[in-house]
Amino acid sequence: MSHFSPTAAVNYFFNYFLMKGVLVTIGLTVAAVIGGLILGMGIALMRMSSNPVLSGFSRFYIWFFRGTPLLIQLVVIYSGLPQLGIKFSVITCALVGLILNEAAYLAEIVRSGFMAVSAGQREAAWALSLSPWVTFRRVTLPQAFRLMIPPLGNSINSLLKATSLASVISVEELMRRSDMLMQEHFQILEVYAAATAYYLILTSVWDAVQRRLEKHFGRSSAAKSRRVAARAPVAQTSAEARA
Amino acid sequence: MSEMPMNTASGVAGAMAQPQLREVPAVRMEAVYKHYGDFTALNEVDLKVAKGEKIVVCGPSGSGKSTLIRCINHIEKHDEGLIYVNGIELDHQRKNIDAVRRDTGMVFQSFNLFPHMTVLENCTLAPMTANGMSEAEAKDLAMHFLTKVRIPDQAEKFPGQLSGGQQQRVAIARALCMRPKIMLFDEPTSALDPEMVKEVLETMRKLAEEGMTMLCVTHEMGFAREVADRIVFMNEGKVVEQAAPEEFFKNPKSERARTFLDQIIH
Ligand SMILES: Nc1ncnc2c1ncn2[C@@H]1O[C@H](COP(=O)(O)OP(=O)(O)OP(=O)(O)O)[C@@H](O)[C@H]1O
Ligand SMILES: [Mg+2]
Numbered sequence: 001m002s003h004f005s006p007t008a009a010v011n012y013f014f015n016y017f018l019m020k021g022v023l024v025t026i027g028l029t030v031a032a033v034i035g036g037l038i039l040g041m042g043i044a045l046m047r048m049s050s051n052p053v054l055s056g057f058s059r060f061y062i063w064f065f066r067g068t069p070l071l072i073q074l075v076v077i078y079s080g081l082p083q084l085g086i087k088f089s090v091i092t093c094a095l096v097g098l099i100l101n102e103a104a105y106l107a108e109i110v111r112s113g114f115m116a117v118s119a120g121q122r123e124a125a126w127a128l129s130l131s132p133w134v135t136f137r138r139v140t141l142p143q144a145f146r147l148m149i150p151p152l153g154n155s156i157n158s159l160l161k162a163t164s165l166a167s168v169i170s171v172e173e174l175m176r177r178s179d180m181l182m183q184e185h186f187q188i189l190e191v192y193a194a195a196t197a198y199y200l201i202l203t204s205v206w207d208a209v210q211r212r213l214e215k216h217f218g219r220s221s222a223a224k225s226r227r228v229a230a231r232a233p234v235a236q237t238s239a240e241a242r243a
Numbered sequence: 244m245s246e247m248p249m250n251t252a253s254g255v256a257g258a259m260a261q262p263q264l265r266e267v268p269a270v271r272m273e274a275v276y277k278h279y280g281d282f283t284a285l286n287e288v289d290l291k292v293a294k295g296e297k298i299v300v301c302g303p304s305g306s307g308k309s310t311l312i313r314c315i316n317h318i319e320k321h322d323e324g325l326i327y328v329n330g331i332e333l334d335h336q337r338k339n340i341d342a343v344r345r346d347t348g349m350v351f352q353s354f355n356l357f358p359h360m361t362v363l364e365n366c367t368l369a370p371m372t373a374n375g376m377s378e379a380e381a382k383d384l385a386m387h388f389l390t391k392v393r394i395p396d397q398a399e400k401f402p403g404q405l406s407g408g409q410q411q412r413v414a415i416a417r418a419l420c421m422r423p424k425i426m427l428f429d430e431p432t433s434a435l436d437p438e439m440v441k442e443v444l445e446t447m448r449k450l451a452e453e454g455m456t457m458l459c460v461t462h463e464m465g466f467a468r469e470v471a472d473r474i475v476f477m478n479e480g481k482v483v484e485q486a487a488p489e490e491f492f493k494n495p496k497s498e499r500a501r502t503f504l505d506q507i508i509h
Pocket of ligand 2: 308
């Protein structure tokens with residue numbers, strides 16, 4: 001059998017079993033982004049704090065989770081922790097692993113976003129008697145967030161694909177279900193063509209969302225300061241690729 | 244729009260604003276020190292500014308002019324000595340810092356407008372959030388001061404769409420919206436193209452005429468000569484010399500001030 005059947009690929013694309021895997025992939029991504037953002041914000045705040053214990057812990061956390069493969073983290077949580085009597089359901093394991101890992105990346109993005117807002121902005125807010133909360137909410141956060149969108153977008157794109165690693169600990173997301181179909185019918189190219197199409201659709205949809213976000217939050221910066229020595233914050237480096 | 248005096252405490256015409264000696268001074272600094280590590284940025288600074296007085300601070304780069312002015316609203320924290328602003332002691336207590344910041348407005352060399360807000364939003368944010376003003380009231384107030392600095396037509400624009408001179412005038416209006424009693428300027432025209440310096444100085448001159456107490460770091464000696472009641476010359480963290488402008492320019496006492504003036508006037 002040495003041919004590729006487009007019909008079979010299309011059939012796999014509309015396969016109900018595979019579609020449910022797509023939903024699991026989306027669910028994992030959304031949950032990991034939300035969890036990762038909340039935890040990452042906390043890690044970033046700790047990293048920026050003047051307390052050496054807090055910033056030291058945060059530094060260690062980021063170093064650890066960015067310095068080890070997500071695959072190992074997932075396997076350790078799923079198969080290693082039960083050895084210590086700590087046991088979670090499969091889906092919880094996947095979520096814990098993805099959130100812990102994503103938080104490390106997002107923490108650095110959040111931190112660099114805040115660091116790129118010039119000190120003069122905070123000083124102007126103080127001089128105007130703005131409260132710390134108003135300064136954060138109305139002055140620093142919106143400016144930091146605008147700078148965070150591009151690296152945040154890249155990180156979420158990576159995360160979307162990284163959820164496929166959860167297949168190794170038997171979470172039935174898109175990748176795992178593709179494997180299962182493949183082992184049943186041996187139409188390797190056809191099955192993975194369908195899965196590839198789904199990943200491309202998901203990342204493209206996210207790209208479009210990201211572009212709209214950038215446009216929405218960048219509206220004031222569209223008009224670049226003329227003449228004035230612009231004190232534009234440094235451009236962000238793109239998020240590192242995941243293992 | 245209703246008549247809104249710039250500042251209720253001293254809304255007297257400039258010419259009549261004789262510093263009243265028995266009154267609480269606007270600023271009083273006694274033996275103030277500020278260190279950055281081993282470096283002494285302010286070295287036993289004494290300074291007294293009467294209400295309504297206009298002070299120009301000058302001196303070579305790194306002499307501590309910015310540090311001095313930034314200690315007055317506690318954007319920089321002094322290490323030793325006493326600072327009183329309108330009688331409120333800056334003792335690092337939150338409530339006193341807040342009270343002092345409410346009495347002072349600051350204008351920065353780099354404007355520091357909030358780039359993600361329109362000109363109007365820049366001006367209404369503090370009155371609405373820190374003073375609990377309604378949006379309508381805050382807008383009226385903002386338009387009043389934007390008119391005063393002669394850019395009411397730019398209210399809906401973002402700072403990035405304005406020229407440097409316009410941005411700095413917005414920054415002045417934004418500070419005035421909190422109705423400060425003292426205005427602090429840190430080289431407000433140094434980041435501007437020459438043709439825009441004039442419009443900003445004009446705005447400041449008007450403010451001075453209305454009786455505002457002003458401390459201004461600037462190298463604009465023409466402005467100093469015309470507007471200042473007193474020049475404060477700094478060098479290496481110390482106030483080296485204080486004198487009326489005529490006196491200072493004609494007959495500087497210290498050698499350091501003489502070389503400084505030679506350099507600046509060429
Ligand atoms: N945050 C800081 N950390 C360390 N040193 C500082 C800091 N801020 C200021 N300094 C130092 O303190 C000295 C006085 O600084 P300041 O900004 O007050 O000088 P200035 O008179 O305003 O100079 P310029 O005319 O260049 O603005 C300078 O030598 C500067 O390097
Ligand atoms: Mg300075």
